[in-house]
Amino acid sequence: MSTTTMDPKSVLDSHDETELWKALSVDAWKKSVLNEDSVFHDLYVDTRRRIIDACKSHKFDVIVEVGCGTGEVISHLEEVSHIPRIGIDINPTFVEHCQTVYKQPNLEFHVGDATKIVQWWMDMGYDKLYKSPFLVCPNNTIMIMPREIRDEVICNMRSIASTEGRCLITFWNGRMFAHGVMGFYKKNSELCGEFDLSPRHINWEEGSIETSTSYKSEWLKSEDIKVWMSSILIEVSIISPETAATPEINHLAEYGMGVYLWLNGTGIPEDAMSSARDYYDSKDAQEFYSTVWGKNNTHVGRYDLVEANQELSKLPITDKVRKAQLFHEDALISKIHKYYDGTKVRCLDMGCGYGGFLRTLAKRGLLWSGVGVDISGRMIDAARENTTEDSEKVKTTVEFLRESYMNTSIPDEGMDLCVSIDAFLHVGPGQHDAVLKEAWRVLRPGGRLIFSDIVARPDAPPESKVLYERIGLTAFATVPGYFEKAKLYGFGSCKFEDHSSNVSLHYGNVLNAFEDLYGQGKVEVSEEFKVKMCDGLKKWRDLAPSCIQWGIISMRKVEQMSDCSDSE
Ligand SMILES: C[S@@+](CC[C@H](N)C(=O)[O-])C[C@H]1O[C@@H](n2cnc3c(N)ncnc32)[C@H](O)[C@@H]1O
Numbered sequence: 001m002s003t004t005t006m007d008p009k010s011v012l013d014s015h016d017e018t019e020l021w022k023a024l025s026v027d028a029w030k031k032s033v034l035n036e037d038s039v040f041h042d043l044y045v046d047t048r049r050r051i052i053d054a055c056k057s058h059k060f061d062v063i064v065e066v067g068c069g070t071g072e073v074i075s076h077l078e079e080v081s082h083i084p085r086i087g088i089d090i091n092p093t094f095v096e097h098c099q100t101v102y103k104q105p106n107l108e109f110h111v112g113d114a115t116k117i118v119q120w121w122m123d124m125g126y127d128k129l130y131k132s133p134f135l136v137c138p139n140n141t142i143m144i145m146p147r148e149i150r151d152e153v154i155c156n157m158r159s160i161a162s163t164e165g166r167c168l169i170t171f172w173n174g175r176m177f178a179h180g181v182m183g184f185y186k187k188n189s190e191l192c193g194e195f196d197l198s199p200r201h202i203n204w205e206e207g208s209i210e211t212s213t214s215y216k217s218e219w220l221k222s223e224d225i226k227v228w229m230s231s232i233l234i235e236v237s238i239i240s241p242e243t244a245a246t247p248e249i250n251h252l253a254e255y256g257m258g259v260y261l262w263l264n265g266t267g268i269p270e271d272a273m274s275s276a277r278d279y280y281d282s283k284d285a286q287e288f289y290s291t292v293w294g295k296n297n298t299h300v301g302r303y304d305l306v307e308a309n310q311e312l313s314k315l316p317i318t319d320k321v322r323k324a325q326l327f328h329e330d331a332l333i334s335k336i337h338k339y340y341d342g343t344k345v346r347c348l349d350m351g352c353g354y355g356g357f358l359r360t361l362a363k364r365g366l367l368w369s370g371v372g373v374d375i376s377g378r379m380i381d382a383a384r385e386n387t388t389e390d391s392e393k394v395k396t397t398v399e400f401l402r403e404s405y406m407n408t409s410i411p412d413e414g415m416d417l418c419v420s421i422d423a424f425l426h427v428g429p430g431q432h433d434a435v436l437k438e439a440w441r442v443l444r445p446g447g448r449l450i451f452s453d454i455v456a457r458p459d460a461p462p463e464s465k466v467l468y469e470r471i472g473l474t475a476f477a478t479v480p481g482y483f484e485k486a487k488l489y490g491f492g493s494c495k496f497e498d499h500s501s502n503v504s505l506h507y508g509n510v511l512n513a514f515e516d517l518y519g520q521g522k523v524e525v526s527e528e529f530k531v532k533m534c535d536g537l538k539k540w541r542d543l544a545p546s547c548i549q550w551g552i553i554s555m556r557k558v559e560q561m562s563d564c565s566d567s568e
Helices: 008-016 016-022 025-033 043-055 092-101 117-123 147-159 174-185 222-231 274-279 283-291 304-308 317-340 357-364 379-389 390-396 432-442 462-470 479-489 501-519 527-547
Strands: 063-065 085-090 109-112 133-137 166-172 208-210 215-220 249-257 258-264 345-350 367-373 398-402 415-421 442-455 489-499 548-557
Touching: 043 133, 043 166, 043 249, 043 258, 043 317, 063 147, 085 092, 092 109, 109 398, 109 415, 117 345, 133 147, 147 166, 166 174, 215 398, 222 249, 222 258, 249 390, 274 283, 274 317, 274 367, 274 379, 283 379, 283 398, 283 501, 304 317, 304 501, 317 357, 317 415, 317 442, 317 501, 317 548, 345 357, 357 390, 357 398, 357 415, 367 390, 390 398, 415 432, 432 442, 432 479, 442 479, 462 527, 479 489, 479 548, 501 527, 501 548
Parallel strands: 063 085, 063 133, 085 109, 133 166, 345 367, 345 415, 367 398, 415 442
Antiparallel strands: 166 258, 208 215, 249 258, 442 548, 489 548
């Protein structure tokens, strides 16, 4: 167990809150909140259970509790004790108590100021060590902190959680304030100080209390928290408790005495992955893709095949967009047939979006099991939702996880096949290595990576830069670049089937479909999004022929590095 601390002097100087909290005895705090009669007892149990459940369904590699107090949450997560856990608190007495009482492997405590933890995280080298941290700040701790630092604490937590991790902040439920006043504060005046029920001490409307010893507490309702989050530009949905178990988006849910706020992380500093996630998570982008491209797939389509068919070439434009996408999926499926000869495979879809391709593979009986990963919570929630309408067979064959395709929870050699459709372009410059490495790691020897991607022509003119800007990037990969890296990492049989002429047709069709639907009031996006998107689509339509290549790339994980040739 580590005993490293932030400088206690600077921590103690930081905020008045310390004065209040350092005066609290460990025993007084524990007794008040945790005894079996406490109104909070069940909530503590529920909070721990939800943290454990989240760890079971996500690939978190560390749990960090901000404001861990006497360690009642972080030290009692036995079922996930294999995950490193870090408790941070501003009160040295609490931290000392935790260090003495909870001597468990994988568990460490530090004195720290929650507004300065990002710097400390980097000083400790934890930003290099952990990729998907789970930051928790349970049981109204954030509301005990001075109002002026709360936003900064949330910002620090999100930075540490980074794009792949998540934050959970829980509150005492404002709807249960009266229950708290009578069932907790009245019973624990030795801890909280004396008070009466007059407006001098209690604001029933706002759900706040201030006792004679200046002990303050505020109880918020989910609507209050939603308004607060939007003031710091975080869009949060309020979700009913029955459906709250799975949503991967920023959301709030009330369970009895608690309100649970789930937030995504942001990374230090913001990277290409978080801008891809925030883009696909935005309401406008979701509306655009689900109405214009369809609710199942969001990738370039084979318009050459649509136009070659007299019947199909007369379809309304949105139907053409959908049909063209399905033709592309058929082309990928025929590659799978060619290499696997109808044998069922374990398949990972990297950047699965709405999950349509994986569901089609399952429906056609090609999968033993399928996992779709995507960094966008909205995509994953939609993929799960779409799957509920499928047959039992499909439901039990595929699952969707909010993870990065550069760092999945799939075990080494756990897949026969990796697929991806037009998702790798988002990784950002220099990151394509990470995608190939991850595919190589999860594939069994002889397994294949078959994917399509939008790449730059090796001879692309300088004006191609404006294309990358639409999706917040500074460069794309190229086919020769992919092949060079692939061989380096142990892939052979590298092939590219070129269908580039479809890119310009695709963006032209998407533009027309978008303008049509927008004109008919059938797609509800902001004016700003519409203008920017139309401008971007026009550029893609016009510049794609000289700048972009698109098609199917396939490669095989070789048994030995000497097999990295391009023959089958
Ligand atoms: C153009 S969409 C394609 C979606 C899906 N493959 C399809 O064809 O319908 C690109 C997808 O890549 C996902 N993505 C981008 N960066 C990612 C990352 N680092 N890890 C996982 N998914 C990512 C996006 O969230 C988005 O859903």
